[in-house]
Amino acid sequence: MKTYHLSAWEQEEYVLNRGTDLQNPQLLRHLADCTACRAEVARLEHGVATFRSAAVEWSSECLATRPQQLQSFPLRRLPITAMRWAFAAVVPLALLLLALLPLHLFHLSSPSVTHPVAQISDDALLEQVDEQVSVAVPSSMESLTHLVSTESSSGPAGAAPGSKHIVQTN
């Protein structure tokens, strides 16, 4: 004959371990025999189950009314991060381009200014070449023109006839 009933703690223990292998065999045996405890546990379980049904139903209703952002959410949210990186990369590039733009414009406009100058300098160079070419003694041989030939006049007395005596003046 049973002389006790399950305590509130034991009933809760049974409910929270339901569906697991953690159930106390003694509790199971008692519940199999005791109608009163079985009714108490069933009542507690019913209250929890009713709460679950209401919670699931309410959540489903709320979720159904939400806009379907599921597909667009990563596409909507992730590019924000990507755009930050893109912005961070593009801004310095744009600033660099802006800084280089005046140089580029100057480079584009400079050939029209430098072209006649280059042409003039080319002409002057050609004239110089002509002058150099037309000179009787090349510049490389110019130093030799300062050498004095003593073949005919002031040669040393002991020089052999027909030999050349060269005296450097400088």
Next chain:
Amino acid sequence: MEALEPLIYAGELSPVRDRMIAELEDIDTLCLTYRSRIYRYALLSLRDPDLADSVTQDCFLKAYRARDEFRGDCSIATWLTRIATNLIRDSTRSRKFQFWKTANTTAVEAGAVADRLRSPGISPESALVVREELVKVWDSVAALPGKQRSVFLLRFVEEMELPEIASAMGLHVGTVKSHLHRALAAVRKAMERSKAMERKR
């Protein structure tokens, strides 16, 4: 031989972890699979559909960004629940939430939820009893402290195992059990109050 054990364990874990990370990579499928579950948990914790939606989206965004940090030591559902738990906790700490929590009363909400509950095959009188009991339970769950409520929801709504709850909440299994006992005791008291009111009639 002892030194080999972690290697064997890592070798066995790696394919599972790789499969989980592959699942985390596909954010669309991830959302489709777990959205309703995370949203429900957030909604019942916060009682605010807009805030719950925001938390759900943040949860998936955070999970996607931190997918490389996922170690594979628990299921994806548990990992997402852990992220959601942290986000819910942060939301409830915000001043805005505190303001609306004090401004709103849960009685209207509980009644509205109970009205929608379908009770097929029972008499109108019994349906009324079920409704009143549900309102009491609903309010008692809303009045639970944060951790007790989270543990209660994860066990009895999401039907998670105790070790899973412990992992998701960052608690010991014994602590989870303790919270569950207290939460169930509060629910039981609420049901007893409802029963007492019924007897008075």
